[in-house]
Amino acid sequence: MTLMSTQKKSNKADQSYWGTVKRQFNKNRSAVWSLRVVYVIFFVGIFADFFANEKPIYCKLDGQTYFPIFREYAVAAGVAGMPSELLNVDWVNANYESVLRAPIPYSPLTKDWDNAYANPTKKQDVKSWRFRHFLGSDQLGRDLLSGLIHGTRIAMLVGIVSMGIASFIGILLGAIAGYFGDERLQFSRSTLLWNALFLFFAWFYAFNTRMFIMTDALSESFGGFLFQFLISTVIFLAIMVIPNLIAIPFKRIAFFGKRVTIPIDIIISRTIEILNSVPILLLILSICAVVKRPSIMLIMVIIGLTGWTGIAGFIRAELLKVRSLEYIEAAESLGYSQWRIMLRHAIPNSLTSVLITIAFGVASAILTETSLSFLGIGVQSDVVTWGKLLNEAHADVSGWWFAVFPGLAIFVTVTVFNLLGEGLTDAMDPRLKQ
Amino acid sequence: MFLYILKRILYFIPTFFVIALFTFFMGAIAPGDPVELKLSSGMQGSEGQGQVSDKLAGESAYRDLNIKLGRDLPIFYFTVTSKAYPDTLYKVLRKNERENLERLIDQYNNWPQIDAYYKSVKVLELAAITSPVDASDSSAFSKIKMVREGCNDLYRNYDDAVIQLDLEKIKTAVNGTIQVRDSAGGVHAYQALTGLSKYSEAVASNYSGMRAHPTNDLKYKPALHVYGWHNQFHRWLFGDVPWFGENSDPTRHSKGFFRGDFGDSYLDSRPVSSILKDAMKWTLLLNLIAFIIIYSISIPAGVSLAIHKGSTYDRVATAWLFVLYSIPVAWVGTMLIVFFTSDYYGSWMALFPPYGLGKIGPDYTMWAKVVDRTHHFILPVFCIVYGSFAFISRQVRGGMLSVLRQDYIRTAFAKGLEPGKVYWKHAFRNSLIPIITMFSSFLPAMISGAVIVEYLFTIPGMGRVSYESVGARNFPVQFTILMFSALLTMAGTLLSDILYVVTDPRISFTKKEG
Numbered sequence: 001m002t003l004m005s006t007q008k009k010s011n012k013a014d015q016s017y018w019g020t021v022k023r024q025f026n027k028n029r030s031a032v033w034s035l036r037v038v039y040v041i042f043f044v045g046i047f048a049d050f051f052a053n054e055k056p057i058y059c060k061l062d063g064q065t066y067f068p069i070f071r072e073y074a075v076a077a078g079v080a081g082m083p084s085e086l087l088n089v090d091w092v093n094a095n096y097e098s099v100l101r102a103p104i105p106y107s108p109l110t111k112d113w114d115n116a117y118a119n120p121t122k123k124q125d126v127k128s129w130r131f132r133h134f135l136g137s138d139q140l141g142r143d144l145l146s147g148l149i150h151g152t153r154i155a156m157l158v159g160i161v162s163m164g165i166a167s168f169i170g171i172l173l174g175a176i177a178g179y180f181g182d183e184r185l186q187f188s189r190s191t192l193l194w195n196a197l198f199l200f201f202a203w204f205y206a207f208n209t210r211m212f213i214m215t216d217a218l219s220e221s222f223g224g225f226l227f228q229f230l231i232s233t234v235i236f237l238a239i240m241v242i243p244n245l246i247a248i249p250f251k252r253i254a255f256f257g258k259r260v261t262i263p264i265d266i267i268i269s270r271t272i273e274i275l276n277s278v279p280i281l282l283l284i285l286s287i288c289a290v291v292k293r294p295s296i297m298l299i300m301v302i303i304g305l306t307g308w309t310g311i312a313g314f315i316r317a318e319l320l321k322v323r324s325l326e327y328i329e330a331a332e333s334l335g336y337s338q339w340r341i342m343l344r345h346a347i348p349n350s351l352t353s354v355l356i357t358i359a360f361g362v363a364s365a366i367l368t369e370t371s372l373s374f375l376g377i378g379v380q381s382d383v384v385t386w387g388k389l390l391n392e393a394h395a396d397v398s399g400w401w402f403a404v405f406p407g408l409a410i411f412v413t414v415t416v417f418n419l420l421g422e423g424l425t426d427a428m429d430p431r432l433k434q
Numbered sequence: 435m436f437l438y439i440l441k442r443i444l445y446f447i448p449t450f451f452v453i454a455l456f457t458f459f460m461g462a463i464a465p466g467d468p469v470e471l472k473l474s475s476g477m478q479g480s481e482g483q484g485q486v487s488d489k490l491a492g493e494s495a496y497r498d499l500n501i502k503l504g505r506d507l508p509i510f511y512f513t514v515t516s517k518a519y520p521d522t523l524y525k526v527l528r529k530n531e532r533e534n535l536e537r538l539i540d541q542y543n544n545w546p547q548i549d550a551y552y553k554s555v556k557v558l559e560l561a562a563i564t565s566p567v568d569a570s571d572s573s574a575f576s577k578i579k580m581v582r583e584g585c586n587d588l589y590r591n592y593d594d595a596v597i598q599l600d601l602e603k604i605k606t607a608v609n610g611t612i613q614v615r616d617s618a619g620g621v622h623a624y625q626a627l628t629g630l631s632k633y634s635e636a637v638a639s640n641y642s643g644m645r646a647h648p649t650n651d652l653k654y655k656p657a658l659h660v661y662g663w664h665n666q667f668h669r670w671l672f673g674d675v676p677w678f679g680e681n682s683d684p685t686r687h688s689k690g691f692f693r694g695d696f697g698d699s700y701l702d703s704r705p706v707s708s709i710l711k712d713a714m715k716w717t718l719l720l721n722l723i724a725f726i727i728i729y730s731i732s733i734p735a736g737v738s739l740a741i742h743k744g745s746t747y748d749r750v751a752t753a754w755l756f757v758l759y760s761i762p763v764a765w766v767g768t769m770l771i772v773f774f775t776s777d778y779y780g781s782w783m784a785l786f787p788p789y790g791l792g793k794i795g796p797d798y799t800m801w802a803k804v805v806d807r808t809h810h811f812i813l814p815v816f817c818i819v820y821g822s823f824a825f826i827s828r829q830v831r832g833g834m835l836s837v838l839r840q841d842y843i844r845t846a847f848a849k850g851l852e853p854g855k856v857y858w859k860h861a862f863r864n865s866l867i868p869i870i871t872m873f874s875s876f877l878p879a880m881i882s883g884a885v886i887v888e889y890l891f892t893i894p895g896m897g898r899v900s901y902e903s904v905g906a907r908n909f910p911v912q913f914t915i916l917m918f919s920a921l922l923t924m925a926g927t928l929l930s931d932i933l934y935v936v937t938d939p940r941i942s943f944t945k946k947e948g
């Protein structure tokens with residue numbers, strides 16, 4: 001009996017799509033290891049504050065017990081303030097009664113003047129091995145390893161934010177292009193005319209009249225700008241509802257009711273081609289020159305806004321295949337609307353394979369960001385990134401540790417995501433395997 | 435076939451215009467006033483010290499340069515604004531003043547009153563400059579300076595609190611008394627600037643009038659202003675001098691993008707086309723060398739990997755190629771510079787020069803130049819080559835493998851052809867076509883990579899020039915390079931598509947697949 005059920009179970013697992021993919025993926029040793037490294041990178045990125053921090057995790061100072069790192073999170077969240085006696089503490093050298101430090105007792109910007117430009121292989125002027133700069137330090141005595149650990153977080157954020165944006169745009173546009181093609185996207189003349197008319201007003205009220213609100217927000221902070229932009233988008237969409245309502249009665253008139261085909265595939269494919277023809281680094285360089293105060297967040301968003309073409313092309317090709325499958329026809333004969341079929345039935349079916357392009361996309365996004373911060377574009381003085389650290393070697397060749405370690409971090413991350421993409425490709429589409 | 439190429443070229447046009455539009459508007463929203471930048475880099479003006487003639491000369495120089503650069507024109511064929519905006523706002527030449535007026539319009543939406551206020555400030559400033567004050571009277575002079583500064587602040591501020599402060603400042607300066615010690619030793623006070631008081635009062639009353647009568651309903655009424663062909667965008671692309679025949683209008687200067695006139699650099703007034711020509715020379719040379727090397731190594735490598743498919747050699751080499759492909763250029767370049775261009779880590783390790791082009795100029799013989807340049811180019815070319823080499827080798831391998839699976843290859847083996855002939859004559863030739871045409875897909879990446887390589891090795895190519903103009907906010911150079919790199923890539927894509935059709939009779943783009 002038990003034998004039967006286990007057999008049944010394994011049979012079932014064998015047949016499911018994910019089961020096959022998983023099995024194929026697990027056969028690929030390098031891909032499995034890459035995935036593990038990705039986990040490690042994420043872990044380090046998320047808990048960077050606990051791996052490298054000048055503030056102790058727990059400490060007893062003048063008879064008081066503190067948890068400074070947690071306290072800092074509370075301050076950042078706005079639920080607590082920093083006690084005044086902690087504001088001017090020299091965290092590294094303070095006389096604690098008892099203390100539990102982070103493994104690396106330096107923040108990326110902590111200056112250790114006694115060990116300026118410390119060579120990792122040479123003797124360092126430190127109290128104990130605990131305070132050693134394992135990977136060296138820069139001219140101001142800032143610890144390299146700590147910088148790398150906190151740079152992991154930036155790299156991770158770049159991957160997540162930019163690929164999040166890129167996936168959203170890419171999946172939507174690619175699906176529309178692939179599913180509707182050049183023939184299937186049809187609107188009545190009345191809908192088109194009313195929409196064209198209202199597009200002008202929607203743009204005017206949402207963006208033109210709110211222009212200064214948005215530019216002011218942008219000069220404050222990028223987050224504020226995004227918020228204002230969101231409000232504008234909501235206004236825009238709200239206005240665009242009106243023409244679609246007005247258009248309904250007009251459709252009864254023969255002339256306005258006639259349907260017009262929009263070659264959406266051509267339009268989207270052209271857009272992809274335009275974006276692909278612009279060298280991405282030069283484009284971001286130009287945008288950063290125009291923006292008054294470029295920040296790392298802005299760069300992530302730009303990478304996302306320009307990096308969706310790969311995903312779109314992939315999804316488009318997938319949906320071209322899916323479109324002619326029978327279950328789509330079945331859904332059509334059930335009377336579902338085209339949009340519903342696309343969003344609910346066609347896209348989910350091809351979504352898993354997008355993981356491949358996303359994995360490659362993360363690699364190239366991280367590469368682009370490190371290249372930019374290597375060039376010193378969009379880096380803020382209080383943010384430490386891998387590219388910025390690597391550039392210090394370019395400034396002074398005697399610090400070999402700045403050439404080796406940050407580059408290694410970038411290389412490992414990029415390779416791991418590329419290997420992951422390869423592994424997923426092999427697992428999901430074994431035919432492509434050569 | 436011909437139709438297909440024609441269609442592709444026609445597609446090229448809208449694509450070009452989209453990129454041009456994007457580039458142009460990036461330049462338009464870019465911060466800073468290029469005319470002011472150019473003037474200040476050209477001459478050290480005596481700003482603030484205030485000779486009447488200086489000020490007027492500065493104004494007219496500013497005006498002339500604006501006209502020369504075509505910045506006195508409306509920006510586009512049309513604009514959409516709220517009804518509160520006048521359609522002639524572009525005639526206010528000073529960019530910061532214009533932006534400030536836009537802010538005021540946004541706040542109060544009553545252009546007639548704002549116009550009156552703006553003009554009254556101008557009148558006050560002019561009156562302050564030309565007011566007959568004894569040059570030896572330093573305290574009167576400082577009061578005039580205060581008034582002028584106040585006016586300058588008014589041009590740049592739209593916040594009510596700040597403007598009230600400025601008005602107050604002007605008022606105290608105008609009404610303030612100056613104490614003069616006469617030769618007899620007695621002290622008497624007099625008002626030096628009474629002549630200005632009626633102007634400053636006009637400013638104040640115009641300002642309060644502007645604040646008192648806002649017409650905010652205008653803000654929500656859209657208005658379309660059409661300006662016609664004579665605008666900055668059109669001038670930038672097509673120029674404003676006639677295409678044929680002599681230019682009779684001395685106010686027209688630009689030949690436009692299509693006739694090779696990309697404007698002048700903000701920094702040294704050099705024509706962008708000449709800067710670009712010099713820069714492009716190096717980038718193209720570097721990439722051409724790299725290109726030849728890439729193809730001449732990666733094709734044999736890829737083919738031999740495909741032939742030995744599944745062997746240890748293939749597996750190890752393929753894995754290494756993958757790793758090689760993932761190594762960031764910035765890292766490789768930095769490592770090479772750190773370890774192989776200085777003798778810091780050992781005297782023999784300074785193998786290559788760290789940066790630059792090597793010997794330039796007429797003093798050297800051709801041969802010496804070539805040798806030295808080769809020495810300088812080894813590292814940068816290596817940096818460009820290795821990644822693309824890995825990529826293309828893998829592609830060649832893949833392409834070969836898909837051909838080797840075909841039946842006709844088996845037939846060729848079966849009929850007893852020698853393997854070399856099968857591989858190179860039958861298989862390779864058929865897998866070659868997609869490889870030749872593949873360059874279009876890595877052209878953008880190569881140009882992007884060139885930015886890093888040229889930055890690292892200080893080679894004055896397009897990447898380096900672009901990087902430097904970003905730092906200096908030298909937008910004409912920056913955006914022309916952006917346009918050109920896009921155009922180059924598009925031309926590459928076009929060429930590769932055409933080659934594709936020409937070389938492979940099986941492919942036809944004109945017939946649509948079901």
